Amino acid sequence: MLARKDVRLIHRINLYLFRQILTAFLFSGVAVSVVVLFTQSFRMLSFVIDNASSMAVFFQLMGLMLPTFLPLILPLSLGIAVLFIYHKNAVDSEIVVMRAAGISPLRLAVPAMAVAALTLVMGILLTLWLTPAANRALVSLQYQVRDAYSAVMIRPGAFNDLAEGLTFYARRRTGNGGLEDILVHDVRIPARPVTIMAKNGLFSVEEGRPQVVVFEGRRQEGDVASGRLQQLDFDRYVLDLHLLKSDKDTRQPAPRELSMGQLFKAQADLGSSSARGKVLAEIHQRLAGPFLALTFALMGVTVVLIGDFNRRGMTKRVFVAATSIVVVQAAMIGLVAQINKLPWMAVLLYGLIFMPLLLCLFLLRQPFLPSFSFKKRKGGA
Secondary structure, eight states: OOOHHHHHHHHHHHHHHHHHHHHHHHHHHHHHHHHHHHHHHHHHHHHHHHTTOOHHHHHHHHHHHHHHHHHHHHHHHHHHHHHHHHHHHHHTTHHHHHHHTTOOHHHHTHHHHHHHHHHHHHHHHIIIIIHHHHHHHHHHHHHHHHTOHHHHHTOTTSOEEEETTEEEEEEEEOTTSOEEEEEEEEOSSTTSOEEEEEEEEEEEEETTEEEEEEEEEEEEEEOTTTOOEEEEEEEEEEEEOGGGOOOTTTSOOOGGGSOHHHHHHHHHHOOOHHHHHHHHHHHHHHHHGGGHHHHHHHHHHHHHHSSOOOTTOOHHHHHHHHHHHHHHHHHHHHHHHHHTTOGGGHHHHHHHHHHHHHHHHHHHTOSSOOOOSOOOOTTOO
16 A cells, blocks of 8 residues: 555645646647648638628638547547657656656656546537537538628629529629629520520519619520520619529528437438448547547557667657557548448447547556566767
8 A cells, every 4th residue: 555655745746746737738739739720721711702791701610620629639639748748758757757756657647648538528628519519500501601692792893603504793882782794694595595685673582582683774585596686774673582582491401510419310220321320430430439538548558668768769669659649540530431332330439439548558568567678879868
């Protein structure tokens, strides 16, 4: 049984390592998140510009996108942080001193497992509730931006493709929301193209159907088969834009937008094997993914603690650990994709996550840890 002073010593060492790991984890998590957000910002910015939306919408989209990839970033960031902190302490001989004080490798791994447990809880909250809600809000906002038909109309002096075969042009927009010098070219019915020219007009939505009311103009309709052209001068004409109406009310939400309860219900109700496969893959990804935090943390700890110490560094072991983490992450993504077609591969998914975890716990519990075959450099500690 440990003496009270030994318990206090272990507690202080655990707290010391815990603070270091948590700080490194937060730093690496923020850094990786910024990089991912930066890469995604170009796509979101292009979407906002194409739909003539505002920068406020852009920042909303980016904010909603963050929780969608955090479940992948958090375990990787934790693995990087744990590997960095334990390697740093080993190079500085602090791990050697702790081991010389009689602290076992399993006890030295407790701080990493504590941070991993917090990350696991955070990952569960994300995958089961926050991430699906963020995906739903993100898709809903994207449809709202696409359905903001009036935003498309405020780009004067440009030919706007409102839909396939429908082009709208207005020279300028007046202060009261009107449009001047309008040209509409409609080839949605290729056999009967229509061109409408008007001096001014107004955009409106009647009973949920977008339309443009134009005044003092001319409508020309051609007949491709006969080559005839019909013209009509009008004082007022209504151009119905119902084809621009999105199908968000009737579309089936993607599995990533569904809550866990909805996923299990969809799994039972769906008749298509392909659709059931996608739902099943989403369920297993949400259930298994958060446990990568424990696996990656223990992989980082074990690789540093089970070999000989060298103050000059453990480059080979760090490389092995980093490569193993990346391979496990990539293999998980690949297995999730395969579950769509082969549901039995879910067993491999859980084995991929939990087998390294159990192996690391087994190695850390050994009284005499096996050493890596990497030889120490001359003069190394």
